[in-house]
Amino acid sequence: MQIMHRLTECTAKTCESLSHDIVTLIHSQKKVITSCPLPDDNGPVFQITLLPALSRHPLGSFESHRGGLWESVRHSSSSPKVALLGASGGIGQPLGLLLKQDKLIANLALYDVVNTPGVAADLSHIDTNAKVSAYTGSGELHAAVEGADVVVIPAGVPRKPGMTRDDLFNTNAGIVRDLVAAIAKASPKALIAIITNPVNSTVPIAYEVLKKAGVYDKRRVFGVTTLDVVRAQAFVAELKGLDASKTTVPVIGGHAGITIIPLLSQVKPATKFTDDEIKKLTPRIQDAGTEVVNAKAGAGSATLSMALAGARFTNALLRGLKGENNVQCSYVASDAVKGVEYFSTPVELGPNGVEKILGVGKVSAYEQQLIDAAVSELNKNVQKGVAFVK
Numbered sequence: 001m002q003i004m005h006r007l008t009e010c011t012a013k014t015c016e017s018l019s020h021d022i023v024t025l026i027h028s029q030k031k032v033i034t035s036c037p038l039p040d041d042n043g044p045v046f047q048i049t050l051l052p053a054l055s056r057h058p059l060g061s062f063e064s065h066r067g068g069l070w071e072s073v074r075h076s077s078s079s080p081k082v083a084l085l086g087a088s089g090g091i092g093q094p095l096g097l098l099l100k101q102d103k104l105i106a107n108l109a110l111y112d113v114v115n116t117p118g119v120a121a122d123l124s125h126i127d128t129n130a131k132v133s134a135y136t137g138s139g140e141l142h143a144a145v146e147g148a149d150v151v152v153i154p155a156g157v158p159r160k161p162g163m164t165r166d167d168l169f170n171t172n173a174g175i176v177r178d179l180v181a182a183i184a185k186a187s188p189k190a191l192i193a194i195i196t197n198p199v200n201s202t203v204p205i206a207y208e209v210l211k212k213a214g215v216y217d218k219r220r221v222f223g224v225t226t227l228d229v230v231r232a233q234a235f236v237a238e239l240k241g242l243d244a245s246k247t248t249v250p251v252i253g254g255h256a257g258i259t260i261i262p263l264l265s266q267v268k269p270a271t272k273f274t275d276d277e278i279k280k281l282t283p284r285i286q287d288a289g290t291e292v293v294n295a296k297a298g299a300g301s302a303t304l305s306m307a308l309a310g311a312r313f314t315n316a317l318l319r320g321l322k323g324e325n326n327v328q329c330s331y332v333a334s335d336a337v338k339g340v341e342y343f344s345t346p347v348e349l350g351p352n353g354v355e356k357i358l359g360v361g362k363v364s365a366y367e368q369q370l371i372d373a374a375v376s377e378l379n380k381n382v383q384k385g386v387a388f389v390k
């Protein structure tokens with residue numbers, strides 16, 4: 001049986017990835033199907049060849065329900081699935097709460113090694129449309145991430161006072177490696193947003209795991225640095241008496257100490273800072289995580305502001321998948337700065353994840369010094385992550 005379906009609302013690029021999603025999903029249901037995009041003058045057309053095994057399946061009736069086909073077999077943009085790994089934790093719980101309220105999410109899969117059923121039962125009583133499901137322990141990890149459009153990872157231990165983020169490496173590197181290995185098998189096309197510290201190293205770890213599994217796509221892995229942006233915007237708005245919700249501050253580099261580089265020269269609305277203000281505000285933004293760790297005095301690190309930042313970034317990824325391209329700062333594989341392979345800059349998000357790396361833009365001499373100082377530190381963090389997987 002052959003079916004031709006025209007998707008006039010999609011770009012050819014989107015449709016290429018849709019076709020892959022269809023193949024993956026049908027295979028996961030143990031049915032046999034092949035699909036290939038067939039370019040055509042009036043828009044992309046897919047030819048889907050159903051082998052006999054599938055013609056007995058309820059989907060076999062889709063010749064007369066072609067619109068329904070896309071609804072029933074594809075997650076992206078029609079019924080997006082987000083998997084949250086580390087869902088019972090300090091970040092995981094409030095992040096789950098915010099994701100449950102995101103209208104773009106149809107399925108919210110909560111995974112952790114403990115306590116997921118309780119968190120899921122609680123969230124499932126909220127009268128929003130996202131369907132919540134719970135998965136506990138490594139035996140249920142595959143099912144949790146299978147078919148996910150976006151996987152968000154806050155699994156792992158947080159800092160205590162006196163620790164650096166790099167001190168978390170020994171515990172968290174293995175957690176991220178194992179979670180990403182499962183994603184590589186169950187949902188290789190998912191966008192992966194990594195919150196787990198040390199982000200400067202866990203992102204390269206994720207890339208290396210995907211490479212090893214043969215499903216590497218540098219557009220699909222993100223270090224979540226949104227909290228640095230959120231903080232910078234809060235602090236600048238407070239200092240200058242601006243409306244925080246309308247203030248934008250790019251923060252580039254990485255997510256630890258001197259690698260966090262707020263670009264105060266690029267604040268919008270355009271804002272002037274004295275040298276003294278810049279020299280106080282920059283380290284305040286760089287050390288804001290430590291400020292929270294110290295204030296929590298052993299009870300962990302930022303969770304509530306991070307949940308907000310994580311939800312904002314997840315929503316941006318989902319909008320991108322729908323074709324609503326938008327710009328966010330994120331730590332990704334990047335050639336934006338010479339001499340280092342991973343760097344956070346504003347990136348354009350779209351149907352494939354990173355559509356375009358927008359680079360650092362015009363920076364001040366002071367900011368250039370910060371960039372130069374960050375490169376060698378970042379390289380150490382990246383090498384440590386790469387060596388861990390190799």
Ligand SMILES: NC(=O)c1ccc[n+]([C@@H]2O[C@H](COP(=O)([O-])OP(=O)(O)OC[C@H]3O[C@@H](n4cnc5c(N)ncnc54)[C@H](O)[C@@H]3O)[C@@H](O)[C@H]2O)c1
Pocket residue numbers: 085086087088089090091092111112113114154155156157158159168172175179194195196197198199224225226227228255300301302303306
């Ligand atoms: N990127 C950022 O801006 C940012 C901000 C804040 C915190 N963080 C980091 O996020 C991580 C989580 O912080 P938290 O405060 O939520 O910690 P937490 O200890 O409160 O929660 C972590 C959760 O991860 C779970 N977990 C542990 N191993 C797991 C595994 N193998 N699979 C699935 N889940 C697992 C734990 O059971 C726990 O529920 C830390 O590494 C922290 O440093 C990053």
Ligand SMILES: O=C(O)C[C@H](O)C(=O)O
Pocket residue numbers: 158159165197227255288289290292293301302
């Ligand atoms: O500071 C931490 O350890 C957590 C996080 O990276 C943060 O910036 O708040």
